Amino acid sequence: xxxxxxxxxxxxxxADYLWAIVLNKKVQKYDIALEKINEAYNGLLHxxxxxxxxxxxxxxxxxxxxxxxxxxxxxxIIANLLFEEADILExxxxxxxxxxxxxQKSIELFITLFSETAITQYCKNIEDIIGKLExxxxxxxxxxxxxxxxxxxxxxxxxxxKLYDLLENNDPDRKSKIxxxxxxxxxxxxxxxxxxxxxxxxxxxxxxxxxx
Numbered sequence: 001x002x003x004x005x006x007x008x009x010x011x012x013x014x015a016d017y018l019w020a021i022v023l024n025k026k027v028q029k030y031d032i033a034l035e036k037i038n039e040a041y042n043g044l045l046h047x048x049x050x051x052x053x054x055x056x057x058x059x060x061x062x063x064x065x066x067x068x069x070x071x072x073x074x075x076x077i078i079a080n081l082l083f084e085e086a087d088i089l090e091x092x093x094x095x096x097x098x099x100x101x102x103x104q105k106s107i108e109l110f111i112t113l114f115s116e117t118a119i120t121q122y123c124k125n126i127e128d129i130i131g132k133l134e135x136x137x138x139x140x141x142x143x144x145x146x147x148x149x150x151x152x153x154x155x156x157x158x159x160x161x162k163l164y165d166l167l168e169n170n171d172p173d174r175k176s177k178i179x180x181x182x183x184x185x186x187x188x189x190x191x192x193x194x195x196x197x198x199x200x201x202x203x204x205x206x207x208x209x210x211x212x
Contacts (some may be wrong), residue, residue, distance in 0.1 A: 013044055014077055021084050030088050032087060037081050037088075044077050052078055053085075057108045079109035083129060090132070100136050103129050107142065111149050123153065140166060156185055157197030160206075175210055182207050 017040040024033035041049045052060065060078060065070040086102035093099075105127040114122040126149060133142070143166050150159035163181055167174045182203050185193060193200050 010044060010073055010077075014039055014040070014080065017044070018080060018084070021088075025084070025088055026093065026143055028091075030092050033088050034085065038083050041079070045074060049081075053082070053102070057105050060105070060109065061112065070112075072116065075109050077123065079106045079113065082106040082109070083125065087132070099132075103132050103136070104138075104142050108132070108145060111145050114149065115152070116118060154192060154196045156188075156193060157196055159196075160198055179207065179210060 012189055017036060021033050021036045021040070024030070024036065038049045041052060045052070055063070061070065061075070064074045064078075082102040083106040086099040086106065089096055089102075090099040107126060110122050110125045110129065113119070113128065130146060143162060147159055147162040147166060147201075150156070150162060160181070163178065167177055171177070185198065185203055186200065188196075190200055193203070
């Protein structure tokens with residue numbers, strides 16, 4: 001079977017699994033939805049769910065990289081299934097550590113896919129997970145990933161907010177790091193800054209306030 005045909009078949013199969021998972025989730029048949037997730041891991045990746053969910057993100061990426069080439073299809077499958085399971089567990093149990101773990105792994109994998117491909121379809125996945133993570137206390141590691149994603153997407157206002165979240169008031173380099181961020185942005189076009197919800201006038205005012 002040609003590689004392109006194989007990839008298309010896998011994409012179609014993933015869509016079928018996700019449809020079944022989401023449908024059962026909507027009608028609150030959570031046990032069935034979780035069973036479908038386990039079936040998807042086995043049917044699409046020929047691995048059981050536990051073999052994948054217990055891996056770190058780095059291990060997932062390493063296991064799906066051959067001769068320096070990332071198997072993006074496998075990463076997309078895993079990222080989607082981790083998100084769906086996190087969402088189901090949260091619907092069943094409220095905020096919980098497993099959902100938090102799977103959301104974090106999922107967003108890191110989707111950000112990796114976006115960084116590798118610049119395919120905008122991953123942005124909705126990323127932003128959906130960001131919304132979910134607002135209910136949890138996120139560490140600096142994931143916050144930095146989100147900050148860099150916002151920069152890449154040109155969401156400069158959101159990047160500014162995230163940078164202030166990252167930099168504690170007692171950070172001795174706080175001022176210089178923020179000023180460096182603004183200096184980078186000042187090199188952008190006015191149109192891009194306006195579109196990114198951080199116009200040049202606001203940046204200049206923020207720099208003046210920092211330097212006073």
